[in-house]
Amino acid sequence: MSRTYLGMPAFPEAAAVSTGDATLRANLRRATHTIRAKRAAAVAELDDWDQLRAAGAAVKDRTLRHLDRYLLQLEENVTRAGGTVHWAADADEANRIVTDLVRATGETEVVKVKSMATQETGLNAALEQAGIRPYETDLAELIVQLGDDLPSHILVPAIHRSRGEIRDIFRTRMADWGRPAPSGLTDRPSDLAEAARLHLREKFLRAKVAVSGANFMVAETGTLVVVESEGNGRMCLTLPETLISVVGIEKTVPTWQDLEIYLQLLPRSATAERMNPYTSMWTGTTDDDGPRSFHLVLLDNGRTDALADRTGRQVLRCIRCSACLNVCPVYERAGGHAYGSPYPGPIGAVLTPQLRGLASPLEESLPFASSLCGACYDVCPVAIDIPEILVHLRERVVQGGEVTTRGIRTVVKPAKKHLAERAMMHAAGWTLDHPRALRRAQRLAARTRRLHPRRLPGPGRAWSDTRELPPLPTEPFRDWWARTRGGTA
Amino acid sequence: MRGTSRDRILARVRRALADVPAHERPQDHPVPRDYLRTHGARTPAESADLLAENLADYRAVVHRVAATGLPALLTELLGRRGARRVAVPAGLPAEWLAQAPVEQVPDSAGLTARELDAVDSVVTGCALAIAETGTVVLDAGPDQGRRLITLVPDHHVCVVRTADQIVDSVPQALGRLDPARPLTWISGPSATSDIELDRVEGVHGPRALDVILVHDGRPRDEQAVTGDSAPARGL
Ligand code: SF4
Numbered sequence: 001m002s003r004t005y006l007g008m009p010a011f012p013e014a015a016a017v018s019t020g021d022a023t024l025r026a027n028l029r030r031a032t033h034t035i036r037a038k039r040a041a042a043v044a045e046l047d048d049w050d051q052l053r054a055a056g057a058a059v060k061d062r063t064l065r066h067l068d069r070y071l072l073q074l075e076e077n078v079t080r081a082g083g084t085v086h087w088a089a090d091a092d093e094a095n096r097i098v099t100d101l102v103r104a105t106g107e108t109e110v111v112k113v114k115s116m117a118t119q120e121t122g123l124n125a126a127l128e129q130a131g132i133r134p135y136e137t138d139l140a141e142l143i144v145q146l147g148d149d150l151p152s153h154i155l156v157p158a159i160h161r162s163r164g165e166i167r168d169i170f171r172t173r174m175a176d177w178g179r180p181a182p183s184g185l186t187d188r189p190s191d192l193a194e195a196a197r198l199h200l201r202e203k204f205l206r207a208k209v210a211v212s213g214a215n216f217m218v219a220e221t222g223t224l225v226v227v228e229s230e231g232n233g234r235m236c237l238t239l240p241e242t243l244i245s246v247v248g249i250e251k252t253v254p255t256w257q258d259l260e261i262y263l264q265l266l267p268r269s270a271t272a273e274r275m276n277p278y279t280s281m282w283t284g285t286t287d288d289d290g291p292r293s294f295h296l297v298l299l300d301n302g303r304t305d306a307l308a309d310r311t312g313r314q315v316l317r318c319i320r321c322s323a324c325l326n327v328c329p330v331y332e333r334a335g336g337h338a339y340g341s342p343y344p345g346p347i348g349a350v351l352t353p354q355l356r357g358l359a360s361p362l363e364e365s366l367p368f369a370s371s372l373c374g375a376c377y378d379v380c381p382v383a384i385d386i387p388e389i390l391v392h393l394r395e396r397v398v399q400g401g402e403v404t405t406r407g408i409r410t411v412v413k414p415a416k417k418h419l420a421e422r423a424m425m426h427a428a429g430w431t432l433d434h435p436r437a438l439r440r441a442q443r444l445a446a447r448t449r450r451l452h453p454r455r456l457p458g459p460g461r462a463w464s465d466t467r468e469l470p471p472l473p474t475e476p477f478r479d480w481w482a483r484t485r486g487g488t489a
Numbered sequence: 490m491r492g493t494s495r496d497r498i499l500a501r502v503r504r505a506l507a508d509v510p511a512h513e514r515p516q517d518h519p520v521p522r523d524y525l526r527t528h529g530a531r532t533p534a535e536s537a538d539l540l541a542e543n544l545a546d547y548r549a550v551v552h553r554v555a556a557t558g559l560p561a562l563l564t565e566l567l568g569r570r571g572a573r574r575v576a577v578p579a580g581l582p583a584e585w586l587a588q589a590p591v592e593q594v595p596d597s598a599g600l601t602a603r604e605l606d607a608v609d610s611v612v613t614g615c616a617l618a619i620a621e622t623g624t625v626v627l628d629a630g631p632d633q634g635r636r637l638i639t640l641v642p643d644h645h646v647c648v649v650r651t652a653d654q655i656v657d658s659v660p661q662a663l664g665r666l667d668p669a670r671p672l673t674w675i676s677g678p679s680a681t682s683d684i685e686l687d688r689v690e691g692v693h694g695p696r697a698l699d700v701i702l703v704h705d706g707r708p709r710d711e712q713a714v715t716g717d718s719a720p721a722r723g724l
Contacts, residue, residue, distance in 0.1 A: 231694025
């Protein structure tokens with residue numbers, strides 16, 4: 001069975017577990033530090049990065065402000081080009097639509113291209129329940145699926161696994177899913193890639209149905225775009241007879257020309273490449289080339305709730321590059337699983353509570369999973385002010401207020417005091433661990449003073465005080481925390 | 490059912506946007522497009538050099554040749570690879586492979602992925618190439634064939650005409666491409682960054698990519714070379 005995120009503990013508890021895992025931390029640290037430096041170099045190559053970034057943010061904002069109109073235009077153009085458009089208000093509906101479409105083909109297997117949207121809806125579990133076997137074909141997703149694991153990074157879902165662990169997973173699990181790993185498999189990345197190639201080739205050649213996401217949808221042409229590296233995307237988008245793409249409504253861009261912005265921003269931010277190895281673009285169906293039938297499932301699942309929040313809606317600009325994860329000191333220590341959703345790191349901390357609402361202690365704790373250091377904002381290619389949204393969501397948790405949930409405006413009550421305190425202690429702990437982060441948090445706090453809750457209990461002031469450095473506690477914070485945590489945990 | 494959710498989602502969107510003035514049109518929300526159309530001014534020869542350099546940086550093997558030398562070079566590259574069976578798009582100029590001692594497998598609607606899995610190489614033209622990113626773009630034109638023929642074989646030889654197929658930048662490329670056609674942008678051979686975020690060549694697409702920059706045969710600038718280009722940075 002596919003693992004799900006149901007019943008995940010709140011961030012502080014989950015993070016406490018992973019920060020204690022030395023291997024995980026070492027894997028994460030190595031990977032994120034490598035990519036950080038590379039991203040900076042790739043970005044520095046373009047003199048007009050700031051202009052591209054501003055344009056990338058503005059086009060998304062324009063789209064979001066007129067999203068109804070662009071969705072209708074997209075639907076019209078996909079339909080005209082031979083595709084069929086479906087609308088899914090929530091995860092269950094999306095899963096039902098996909099399951100029915102697969103059933104209608106009579107097939108019991110599908111190949112999948114890495115897709116955040118279908119992870120969010122838990123599609124694999126739904127398909128399995130319906131007797132349909134989903135095969136993940138992205139290398140990292142394959143590692144996660146074979147290891148009966150959960151993804152921990154947007155771009156590299158198996159980032160928490162070292163090459164040695166990957167080899168062991170391939171050796172022990174590949175045979176259960178199809179072609180076994182070659183005997184004598186080493187942990188050389190090229191050998192591991194070769195093993196995946198052999199394992200999946202037969203599945204690609206056999207597959208009749210594929211499920212994908214998309215990075216962009218162009219309203220004026222009805223074109224979908226998938227950006228990838230390995231070629232598994234091309235396989236899934238080209239070889240099967242039926243293609244089903246599940247895409248969040250916010251992936252829309254108005255014009256063909258707009259792609260010129262994002263195809264420059266995304267590869268450099270994501271894998272630090274001038275261009276990723278493969279980008280596929282398709283508009284409906286083409287005679288004798290690629291799938292004969294194409295279905296687009298437009299997914300809401302909380303996106304319109306985020307859209308209703310004037311401060312929070314900028315989160316819908318996100319192009320899922322994962323640059324914010326790679327620079328985040330909290331992510332680096334806590335690991336991706338602590339965020340309790342397919343969206344870890346800074347983007348997860350602001351996206352999950354908005355998509356799901358402040359539904360449980362997990363969602364309520366996520367806005368506190370940050371030191372507000374601002375590194376995420378600096379690298380975000382569409383200039384999402386993540387710290388601003390974090391502060392805004394903290395206010396919602398602590399003070400309560402109006403939110404939109406499943407399209408209905410409601411008022412949430414302030415979180416129970418002990419929970420808010422606990423979450424804030426944790427956040428403050430991070431901040432005090434990082435003096436530089438604290439100074440930046442203070443600058444940010446001054447900038448967003450208006451948004452701050454007025455009174456916070458105890459050391460919560462570490463982030464809410466807007467005027468001056470908080471006096472350092474006479475007792476070192478971590479000692480105090482260790483001493484008092486027992487009382488509230 | 491479908492109609493219901495469609496209406497519900499659209500209604501939620503409109504409610505969520507209650508703060509957007511009713512008279513606001515999309516173009517009223519400004520989009521600054523003051524980013525560059527190209528990153529630097531280049532002569533056509535410089536653009537070709539940059540393309541070669543960037544392609545090689547991502548481990549495509551780049552070759553330069555005059556048009557008259559193309560058939561011999563193709564024969565040599567396929568021979569080096571030991572290719573016996575070669576997929577050929579319907580509109581590939583016949584003379585390109587006239588000298589090559591290989592079995593040509595013509596692309597047609599009936600050619601399956603499984604059959605292609607037993608093909609060694611594929612030779613195509615392209616729609617255009619982008620110098621700044623080291624990218625070739627295929628648009629399923631007659632000299633490129635259906636998408637799967639450049640995907641299933643493990644070796645792809647792609648021919649770029651330097652005279653009229655190289656653009657400098659991504660914005661220029663999009664301006665020349667037709668969104669109605671299925672497009673494949675290729676920047677180096679198949680790769681992955683999934684193991685410890687390190688780029689490794691070769692997963693599902695062709696693991697070997699040869700790109701031939703073919704010029705029209707007049708004596709070109711002093712940098713024109715035949716055969717492998719100089720190894721580029723980053724290797
Ligand atoms: S929030 Fe910005 S940096 Fe983070 S994944 Fe989204 S686009 Fe990338």
